[in-house]
Amino acid sequence: MGLAVLVFRKSFWFRQEPVFLLWVACAIAAGNSLCGMAMGQSADWEQMKTIQPREYVCGIAAGPIVLDGKLDDAAWTSAPWTEDFVDIEGSKRPLPRLRTRAKMLWDKEFFYMGAELVEPHLQGTITQHDAVIFQDNDFEVFIDPNSDNHEYFELELNALNTTWDLFMPRPYKDSSGADNAWEFSGLKTAVYLNGTLNDPSDQDHFWSVEIAIPWSAFATPSGKIPAPNDGDQWRVDFSRVQWQFESADGSYKKIPKTKEDNWVWSPQGIIDMHRPERWGFVQFSAEPPGKVAFKRQRSVASRDSLMEIYHRQKSFYAANGRWAKSLGELEFRAATGQGEKPFSLVATEEGYQASAVIATQENVPELWNVRQDSKIWKSKENPQVETALARAGVNRLQLRQALDSIPIEQREGMEFLIVNMPDRDLTSLTSDFLVNEVRLAYECWNKSPWKNEIPKEIFLNNVLPYASINERRDPWRKDFNERFSPLIEGANTPSLAAARLNQKLFPLVNVRYSTKRPKADQSPYESIQSSTASCTGLSVLLIDACRALGIPARFVGTPLWSDNSGNHSWVEVWDHGWHFTGAAEPNGDELDKAWFIGRASTAVREDAMNAIYAVSFQKTPIHFPLVWDRSIDYISAVNATDRYTNLAKKPPEGTIE
Numbered sequence: 086m087g088l089a090v091l092v093f094r095k096s097f098w099f100r101q102e103p104v105f106l107l108w109v110a111c112a113i114a115a116g117n118s119l120c121g122m123a124m125g126q127s128a129d130w131e132q133m134k135t136i137q138p139r140e141y142v143c144g145i146a147a148g149p150i151v152l153d154g155k156l157d158d159a160a161w162t163s164a165p166w167t168e169d170f171v172d173i174e175g176s177k178r179p180l181p182r183l184r185t186r187a188k189m190l191w192d193k194e195f196f197y198m199g200a201e202l203v204e205p206h207l208q209g210t211i212t213q214h215d216a217v218i219f220q221d222n223d224f225e226v227f228i229d230p231n232s233d234n235h236e237y238f239e240l241e242l243n244a245l246n247t248t249w250d251l252f253m254p255r256p257y258k259d260s261s262g263a264d265n266a267w268e269f270s271g272l273k274t275a276v277y278l279n280g281t282l283n284d285p286s287d288q289d290h291f292w293s294v295e296i297a298i299p300w301s302a303f304a305t306p307s308g309k310i311p312a313p314n315d316g317d318q319w320r321v322d323f324s325r326v327q328w329q330f331e332s333a334d335g336s337y338k339k340i341p342k343t344k345e346d347n348w349v350w351s352p353q354g355i356i357d358m359h360r361p362e363r364w365g366f367v368q369f370s371a372e373p374p375g376k377v378a379f380k381r382q383r384s385v386a387s388r389d390s391l392m393e394i395y396h397r398q399k400s401f402y403a404a405n406g407r408w409a410k411s412l413g414e415l416e417f418r419a420a421t422g423q424g425e426k427p428f429s430l431v432a433t434e435e436g437y438q439a440s441a442v443i444a445t446q447e448n449v450p451e452l453w454n455v456r457q458d459s460k461i462w463k464s465k466e467n468p469q470v471e472t473a474l475a476r477a478g479v480n481r482l483q484l485r486q487a488l489d490s491i492p493i494e495q496r497e498g499m500e501f502l503i504v505n506m507p508d509r510d511l512t513s514l515t516s517d518f519l520v521n522e523v524r525l526a527y528e529c530w531n532k533s534p535w536k537n538e539i540p541k542e543i544f545l546n547n548v549l550p551y552a553s554i555n556e557r558r559d560p561w562r563k564d565f566n567e568r569f570s571p572l573i574e575g576a577n578t579p580s581l582a583a584a585r586l587n588q589k590l591f592p593l594v595n596v597r598y599s600t601k602r603p604k605a606d607q608s609p610y611e612s613i614q615s616s617t618a619s620c621t622g623l624s625v626l627l628i629d630a631c632r633a634l635g636i637p638a639r640f641v642g643t644p645l646w647s648d649n650s651g652n653h654s655w656v657e658v659w660d661h662g663w664h665f666t667g668a669a670e671p672n673g674d675e676l677d678k679a680w681f682i683g684r685a686s687t688a689v690r691e692d693a694m695n696a697i698y699a700v701s702f703q704k705t706p707i708h709f710p711l712v713w714d715r716s717i718d719y720i721s722a723v724n725a726t727d728r729y730t731n732l733a734k735k736p737p738e739g740t741i742e
Contacts, residue, residue, distance in 0.1 A: 130396035133354035134389060136175055139365040140381070141167055141321075144374030146190040146197060152295045154246075154277030156188070156199045164188040164199075164374045167350050167365075170325060175352035185325045185348055191369055193312070195273075195297040200224055202325060207282045207289045208337045209244035215265055218242065218249040219326040219345075224294050228303075229320040229361045230313075233462045236305045237320075237361055240269065244292050246276040252305065256359040259458045270304075273297040285332035315371035318382065322364035323350040362392050362461070384453060384463070387441045390428065391455040393417065394439040398457065408437045408457065431492040438493050454493070469504040477511040486516040491523060498523045501545045505703050507719035510558065518560060522551045525562045526632070533635035534577045535660075543659050547637035550702040553625050554640055554720050555711065557608035565609075565633035568593075579636045580660040580676050586630050587656075587671040591623070598623060598669060605713040621654045621713075623668035628656055640700040641665065641725060644710045647687040647695045652712050655679065657699060663728065685729035697729050698722040 146160040170185035172178035187200040202224060209221050218241040219225070229237035234256065241249040250269045255261035274296050280289020300312035313319065327346040330337040347356060351365035370377040397415040402408055409415045412430050430439045436457030443451050455461045470488070474481045484503055491499045502519065503511070526549045530536055539548070552558055572589045576582035591597065599617035607615070607622035609629045618626065624640055631638035642654035657663045664676040672678040689695040698709050701721045709722035 127396050127400040129355050130393055132174070133360065133363055134393060136352055136354045136363055138320075138363055138385075139168060139351040140368070140379045141165075141189060141365060142368050142370050142374070142377055142379050143189040143191055143196075144370050144372060144376065146192045147373050150190070150195075150197055150295070150297070152273050152275040152297055154275035154293050154295050156201065156277075156293050156295060160190060161188065161199060164190050167323075170323070170348040170350055171352050173324070173347035173349045173353050173356055173358070175354050181325075181327075181346065181348040183327065183348075185323075187323050187350060189321075189367060190374070191313070193300075195299055196228075198226060198296040198298075198323075199294065200323065201291055201293045203291045204244075204280070205288045205290075206285065206330060206337065207244055207278055207280045207292055208328075208330060209247070209282060211243055211247050212245060214247060215249050215251075216247070218247060221245075222328055223326050225324040225326065225358070226296065227322045227324070227358060227361070227364060228298075229364065230303055230310045231462075232318070232320045232361075234361045234459045236307060238269070238303070239263075240272070240296065240298075242274055242276065242294060242296075244276060244278060244282060246274055246294075248272070248274055253359070254306075255458055255460075256361065258357070258359065269298055269302045271299040271302050283336060285330075285335065285337055313369040315369065316380070318366050318368045320361050320364040321367040322358065324348070324358050362388070362459075384443045384451060387428075387443050387453055388461060391439055391441060391453060391461060392459075394428070394430065395455050395457075395459055395461075398437060398439075408432065410437075412439075429490070429493065431494060433494065440493050442489055467500050467504065470500050473503045473506075473511060476508055480512045480514070483514070483516045484511065484519070487519040487523075490516065491520055495523050495527050498527060498545060498549050501549065501703070502551070505721075509719070510552075514558065518551075518558070521560065522562055523549065525566065529562075529566055529633060529635040535579050536635070538661070539579075539635075539637060539659070543637045546701060546703050547639050547659055548632050548635060550632070552702075553628050553700055554606060554621070554709065555714065555717050556606050556625055557611060559608045559610045559629075561609050561629050562633045565630050569630050569634060573634060578660055579631075579658055580664055581674055582634060583627075583631050583636050583638065583656075583658040583666065584671065584674045584676055586634070586636075587627060587666055587668065588673075590627065590630050591669045594626075596623070596626060596669070606711070619654075620668065624654045624656050627668040631656075631658065639663075640709075641697065642709075643685070643688060643695065643697045644712050645694045646684045647689055647692075648684065650684070653681055653684075655681070657725075663699075663725075682729075682732055686732045688726045688729055690724060690726035690730070696724055697726045699725040 144164065147163060148160045150158050150160050166186045166188050170181060172181060184203040187198060190197040211218055211221050221243040223241050223243045226240040227237065235254065237253050239251050239253060250272065252264040252267035253261060274294065277293045279291045281287055303310040325348040327348060329340045329343045331340050351363065353360045353363045368379050394415065394417055397417055398408055401415060410432055412428060428439060428441045430437060438454055438456050440452060440454045443453055451463045453463045474484055477484050488499055499519065530544055530548055569586060569590060573582040573585050576585055594613050595616050596612050596618055598620065602617040602619050602622060603615050605619045605621045607618055609626045612618035612622040612626050628638040628640055637659035639657050640654065641657050642652065644652050655665055655667050657665050658676060665679060666676045667679045670679060685697060688697045693710065699722060700709050701723050703721065705721040705723055707722055708718045709720040711717050711720065
């Protein structure tokens, strides 16, 4: 096992061997129980979480920089030094014996870094590129441009200006190996020595380095990373590996059984540089150095809380062989600050995802997430959602609560409803109503035998919606699912299931067509209560029954038949295309048969009164004309006339349908 880890973890192994062996021994002795937990990820975070990452404003270079390692160009003189480096474990360790500090600049072509390392005994022996440079005293750079803990870069160099550059898909702790074949294309480095190299007989002063990385070199398998804009912040850290040597036969020799020192700009809290969540923040400024102050992001505290969830999950998995399914199982409770919403945790196919909604200084909501491999990322709130919330008035709080409490994998559905619902619903629907509707819709869709046959956009527009037209908003989904599921047992397609519902539903609930119904636009429970309904009420009832069972269905009708014989409403069911049926007018197990085919075939697409429309919950440029209330214009629709007029076309001679 030791050899396998040595090969896999490369540079990390050499600097972690004592800690790693202790962890292995503890885990074996305790069977991954209390000792394993104590030495696991939660123990790491306890040492890391109090660390405040350091901050630096990287100003624009005022002039050219000649890379000679001396840091004496005019542009460098105005760039501030970082704080002096400290031990990698932070304040619990003594300050370094030797001073190290760095500075940064940028222009349209390069990211410049310089460092000064006080050193009384200049040492360096490795001359092969991409060798394990930290076996010499070295200087190291770590860069994570998008701050997601993944796909970051490392550069090491020694006093001989020998370099090792590598790319990390993920940190070592998250089962990743380094890509040593990767190169910083166009990289420039220089080293200046104030003293004599590898000569123990005298005392030296310092060595300094200059590094210029072209923006074009920041490319990963996922694509090229653009150069930063003014105000952007990257995660960056610097490390100095320092060995203790003794003089032997006129040369330097490492003192036996003496660990190397790890001195860094922004400490990690533990001996592992591959913890990007604790690297420093570098803010790029288009102004010269010293003109702009660092702007700390409001998301930092919540991101730390998400990382705590990640570490607790690692320890929970080590102890239980599975991921925790709730924050309660992790005994996690975070105090939410200004602009922050409660944290959530949901299971995914790969593991889990924890999230929090944070309002930035500009009051723009951001959704931050972390998953089982430590990737942490943000996604801005859908601007269409924000527009809808602005129209909700005081009910915004209910909608906001619905968004915050819905599981992550169902958030798209909740956003779809909020973006597309009419204002009457934005200002009135409660969080409980919406959360239950969305949760039940996803459950019945996922359990249906045709789930993989239904495109996501069809689910969102024709299964998820809680209403068809302007009817009263009833919470029908749970009741209808329980009552009507037995009616479609054995049906393995949406068409067959809908046809059987149409046969059995109406006798079961004792609802029939009648011109004496209380009103045209009845909700499903209003129709059941009165036992009568118009073609409109019958259609709404059948559509809701279909949707409660994961069957995509929509409301269809015409304001007026072309022969002026009246209006009519019916139902369409999606099964690899749309199929129609008259509600409470079954034709056995078949669809696309109805008494109105002849009249529908004479519809006129360009005539608003004689066209055929299908309701769309997703907003469209046209609205469904409601003959019982022509003032209502918030029911979106698509013109479905062509499908019905084509029914009248005769097949070519010699063929049959």
